[in-house]
Amino acid sequence: MGVTQSQKFNTRENKLADYARALAHPARIAILQFLIKQKTCFCGDIVEHLPFSQSTVSQHLKELKEAGLIKGEIEGVRTCYCINEKEWKTAQKQINNLFDNYTGYNDCC
Template identity: 70%
Template sequence: MGATKSSEFSAKENLLAKYAKALGHPARIAILKLLVSKSTCQCGDIVEELPLSQSTVSQHLKELKEAGLIKGEIEGAKVCYCIDEKEWKKAQKSLNQLFDSYKGCNECC
């Protein structure tokens, strides 16, 4: 065993988990912060800003891309990584839906 039983859960639960999982590593948080902070998308310098090798950063970018949170477009020699606005908002909404559904605990704890 060891494989996650994703198929046993709802699509919504899996989607939310997918977004959260992508956010579940400090390097990916740092990358997203960098992408967010730049109004320009010249993002080839992410590697220089992080204490990780180029191949590791590239892998984290891949995971963020697969989760949908960012997109990468080839621009000549370089690649331009950007937040995917639509998915970004969707992720925020999904997460807040869960958080907001908690209305406090009655007479316990």
């Protein structure tokens, strides 16, 4: 989203939307699940595991990294990806913060 639009909202709303956007594609959900499950987490492993090309997977990894949910470290010719523990927990908290705000007592329909 452009800068003009994001300025209409506060930091919390924008950050929350950013986390959600990172999760808003089944390929990225699948990548995250794979990273959680596997101990080895090279890009190539993910490419083998998903029905997408190397460039596409690399781009999804980039978006997850930019959202902060994962981190990648270059190990020689490979890059090792894994969950970014700290921001992973932050994201979960922020999202639950929204969900928990609803206590179920304002059902007006």
